[in-house]
Amino acid sequence: MSDNRACHNQVVTLDQLGFKYEDQHVFQDVSFEIYERDFVGVIGSNGAGKTTLMRLMVGLLKPTAGEVRLFNTPIQQFKAWERIGYVPQKNNFNPLFPATVMEVVESGVYSRSKIFRRLSQADRTKIQDAMKVMRIENLANKRIGQLSGGQQQRVFLARAMVNKPELLILDEPTVGIDAETQRDFFNLLQHLHEHHNMTIIMVSHDMEMVNAWFGSEPVHRSGKFSFYRKHSHEQVCQEEDFVHGVFV
Numbered sequence: 289m290s291d292n293r294a295c296h297n298q299v300v301t302l303d304q305l306g307f308k309y310e311d312q313h314v315f316q317d318v319s320f321e322i323y324e325r326d327f328v329g330v331i332g333s334n335g336a337g338k339t340t341l342m343r344l345m346v347g348l349l350k351p352t353a354g355e356v357r358l359f360n361t362p363i364q365q366f367k368a369w370e371r372i373g374y375v376p377q378k379n380n381f382n383p384l385f386p387a388t389v390m391e392v393v394e395s396g397v398y399s400r401s402k403i404f405r406r407l408s409q410a411d412r413t414k415i416q417d418a419m420k421v422m423r424i425e426n427l428a429n430k431r432i433g434q435l436s437g438g439q440q441q442r443v444f445l446a447r448a449m450v451n452k453p454e455l456l457i458l459d460e461p462t463v464g465i466d467a468e469t470q471r472d473f474f475n476l477l478q479h480l481h482e483h484h485n486m487t488i489i490m491v492s493h494d495m496e497m498v499n500a501w502f503g504s505e506p507v508h509r510s511g512k513f514s515f516y517r518k519h520s521h522e523q524v525c526q527e528e529d530f531v532h533g534v535f536v
């Protein structure tokens with residue numbers, strides 16, 4: 289295999305995916321592949337079904353047609369949920385929720401395959417690491433409802449990051465956040481993408497931001513969605529994977 293993309297594994301495969309709520313078709317026949325170390329932007333107008341698509345990718349909804357595969361496994365057989373971090377749309381969060389920042393981040397330790405158990409020292413270290421990367425250590429004991437939008441966003445990102453996921457899925461992460469905080473947030477995502485080799489999928493309807501970040505042309509259009517892509521480490525991929533004259 290001589291193409292850069294072919295030496296990376298597929299992380300998410302959308303195969304002729306369709307979904308409807310009762311009688312209302314949200315979308316039909318959406319196909320796209322997301323590879324390791326991709327940073328993918330999913331763009332669509334209001335009501336195009338972006339949130340629905342993300343919820344299908346994390347198994348919170350079942351497709352009415354086609355299939356989702358995660359790390360090459362059909363989603364109904366997929367069990368390794370700690371490999372995936374998901375940050376739902378911010379406005380789904382109830383600001384009166386009484387938990388502290390620390391409690392919210394801790395709750396990220398329990399992926400859906402685990403039952404509640406005491407936190408181990410290793411868990412504590414993972415929690416501290418995630419809080420440090422997101423620069424929220426000094427907010428640990430604050431109630432989440434007392435924080436600004438940008439700070440809350442970092443807390444939910446830290447929660448999704450606790451298990452050091454390979455794939456991070458973000459639904460409209462910058463809605464309601466000022467331009468400066470958005471820039472910080474993108475710098476952080478860029479760091480995670482380039483230095484922690486994370487694959488990132490981000491939903492947005494902010495074309496200006498998307499064009500600045502991904503360029504003006506989508507790599508693919510399917511249904512009402514446009515998919516944009518940035519890829520990191522293509523060079524490394526070629527060097528690492530070219531062993532004894534063959535791609536492995």
Ligand SMILES: Nc1ncnc2c1ncn2[C@@H]1O[C@H](COP(=O)(O)OP(=O)(O)OP(=O)(O)O)[C@@H](O)[C@H]1O
Nearest residue numbers: 309312314332333334335336337338339340341493
């Ligand atoms: N639980 C539900 N029951 C019925 N219809 C729903 C439900 N959730 C969403 N819909 C409808 O499905 C369509 C897609 O909704 P979705 O939230 O996925 O769109 P979106 O692209 O994320 O929109 P936005 O940009 O406004 O967040 C909309 O027409 C919406 O009204």
